[in-house]
Amino acid sequence: METKTFKNVIIGFGKAGRALAKSLSQHGEDVVIIEREQAMYGGTCPNVGCAPSKTLIVAGHKNMGFKEAMTTKYKVREMLHNGAYHGAADEPLVSVIDGIARFINQHTIEVDNHGEISRVTGERIFINTGATPVIPEIAGIHEAKNVVTSEGAMDLDSLPEHLVIIGAGYIGLEFAGMFNKFGSKVTILEPHETFLPKEDRDVAEIILNDLKESGVEVHLGVAIDKITDDSVVAGGKSYPANKVLVATGRRPNISELRLENAGVALWDNGYIKVDDTLKTSSDNIWALGDVRGGGQFYYLSTDDFRIVNNQLFGDGSRLLSDRTIVPYSVFITPTLSHVGLDEQEAQRLGVNYRLFKMAAAPIVKTKVVQEMRGLLKALVDPETEEILGVTLYHEDSHEVINLVSLAMKMHTPYTVLRDQIFTHPTMGEGLNDLFQNEVK
Ligand SMILES: Cc1cc2nc3c(=O)[nH]c(=O)nc-3n(C[C@H](O)[C@H](O)[C@H](O)COP(=O)(O)OP(=O)(O)OC[C@H]3O[C@@H](n4cnc5c(N)ncnc54)[C@H](O)[C@@H]3O)c2cc1C
Ligand SMILES: NC(=O)c1ccc[n+]([C@@H]2O[C@H](COP(=O)([O-])OP(=O)(O)OC[C@H]3O[C@@H](n4cnc5c(N)ncnc54)[C@H](O)[C@@H]3O)[C@@H](O)[C@H]2O)c1
Secondary structure, eight states: OOEEEEEEEEESOSHHHHHHHHHHHHTTOOEEEEESOGGGTTOHHHHHSHHHHHHHHHHHHTTOOHHHHHHHHHHHHHHHHHHHHHHHHTSTTEEEEESEEEESSSSEEEEEETTEEEEEEEEEEEEOOOEEEOOOOOBTTTTOTTEEOHHHHTTOSSOOSEEEEEOOSHHHHHHHHHHHHHTOEEEEEESSSSSSTTSOHHHHHHHHHHHHHTTOEEEESOOEEEEOSSEEEETTEEEEOSEEEEOSOEEESOTTTOGGGGTOOBOTTSSBOOOTTSBOSSTTEEEOGGGGOSOOOHHHHHHHHHHHHHHHHSOSOOOGGGOOOOOEEEOSSSOEEEEEOOHHHHHHHTOOOEEEEEESTTSHHHHHTTOOOOEEEEEEOTTTOBEEEEEEESTTHHHHHHHHHHHHHTTOBHHHHHHOOOOSSOSTTHHHHHTTOEEO
């Protein structure tokens, strides 16, 4: 059996892995990336995640038909896939090996490329294998012919007339908006009673109302009984379905890795256990991205790369624990974005705050773009005047939230954003208004 030896081995061609491969090569170190599927070079985000889904959402906003949107999505995907592949693979000291990786021991990995077995050894090993959809145990889910995950939903030949979505999380809500815009009749079924449980109730209620008004049916607190070829039965009621999208979370890709052979331990929730430097319980093995838990976002995988890269080639000061301000955006319409504390969390923690709140409609840009729905909220520390957290539910909030994150990171008092000169008409100007609207 052929054995190849490298200083560095990366398992999975995800975001962190490819950034690290490039950096290792540029620092004069050889490195191999092992990827199980050529179509996944570049990982989830460019191929079956963020980029294709957002391309379809934007295509819907531009009133493209489903077929044209799909064609655009395939083009974007190809561009990003090629860019991601060549960005790493064209580096002189980077090799790519196709196949499923599994540990033989702490330094040796077996690679199975459709039955052809080879071995790779490495001084350092980096696991960046991402996550995969959870398929819950629902009667008929494996037999019914119309069940898809997010990946399948973005590869459909035709628009389903009735789409039932199981799960009202990120994927469920984003895909509901997307398919609703293309013209499907969308029904969301969610077993929890509480819609968007992590958000403040006033924010969640407005979003739920907007979603329903846009034509999406939402049923909360319903147990899913079974899936058939043309329906989903939940809470004793049958919902017609030409397609059923299962969007019930994603679990780490570890089942094939045989981590026990390398002494790599897991957290109780099944993700790979890491320390503050992202090192696993084996001292030559690191884990980065979705596979280690701690938030499944492209930009966190990027930041995991920064931590490991800083440990290898920098001053070693970057740690996981210094990542305190992490924004997120849910690409519904308009977008929901958040960073820091919200009211329910501040109250739970007993944190004192001043509250600022306003509807989006008074912001001039909302009229210009004819998207007047939305709400803005901010919490400010009464002592320091620093921003504790902001929730933005409005057009382009996914851009504006990054400005707020920066202000928070720089410990900027809220008055700076209140008095900042913003260009006009922009959604950023909303921050001028928000920080003048204190709720007393
Ligand atoms: C539909 C959808 C939409 C999303 N939208 C957003 C968004 O808008 N914004 C955002 O920030 N995040 C979004 N995400 C999440 C984001 O895509 C992920 O958090 C991110 O891509 C994770 O990157 P990663 O580096 O952990 O690994 P990944 O990019 O998942 O890469 C892991 C790679 O490892 C390979 N692999 C797995 N097991 C093995 C093995 N044993 N051997 C060899 N190779 C293996 C896989 O094939 C894959 O290519 C979305 C996800 C989905 C599914
Ligand atoms: N905009 C973004 O950044 C973005 C977009 C898409 C996905 N993502 C990432 O991908 C991850 C996965 O997304 P997701 O929507 O699949 O997961 P999620 O965790 O966001 O939501 C899963 C939903 O499914 C429900 N659910 C769980 N088990 C169920 C069951 N057995 N039956 C019915 N419903 C069930 C949950 O109550 C929850 O509402 C997200 O957590 C996020 O990190 C991010």
